[in-house]
Amino acid sequence: DIQMTQSPASLSASLGETVTIECRASEDIYNGLAWYQQKPGKSPQLLIYNANSLHTGVPSRFSGSGSGTQYSLKINSLQSEDVASYFCQQYYNYPYTFGAGTKLELK
């Protein structure tokens, strides 16, 4: 199975700040990577797919980058509604695997 190592596990940032979350795959996943946002008590919502493509309706302050085994999610100009947990997921191979998540809070 492909292991997804996500960092940091938690993050505290101020409104307007730029934050970056990293995800490392245990092998090359050829950009088969997605990012999700999950707010408490809600289902996950797709943000980014194919490592850098923005899902419909997602604000442009979210962006994804990376290749090979290293990927990142960047949130520009942090807003209060961005407080949530974020997960990466590889879909290069079954079984699909997720990172353990990053909990983003406001400072």
Next chain:
Amino acid sequence: EVQLVESGGGLVQPGRSLKFSCAASGFTFSDYAMAWVRQAPKKGLEWVATIIYDGSSTYYRDSVKGRFTISRDNAKSTLYLQMDSLRSEDTATYYCARELGYFDYWGQGVMVTVSS
């Protein structure tokens, strides 16, 4: 608008069975692969199973293989998950999701608690 609505969760004893469903609307159900993803309390996400658009192929994580069965009824735009020989470690919220490799739309989730 894409909608996925799960139903049928609940409390079940270890070793027993449970089946729940996911009603889809707002898109042509028979065009898409569908999946179940679960999340144990206060834990991360875990892919469980996938069924391709016409039901001819299915994929499972090892820990549920032989115990869970994913199926679909394209005439009813409904996805199912039959769970047999349930274990305490199956306790989780189960989400149905439309799959394109990634999961672009998710249901609200159904809670399953396996406990005596």
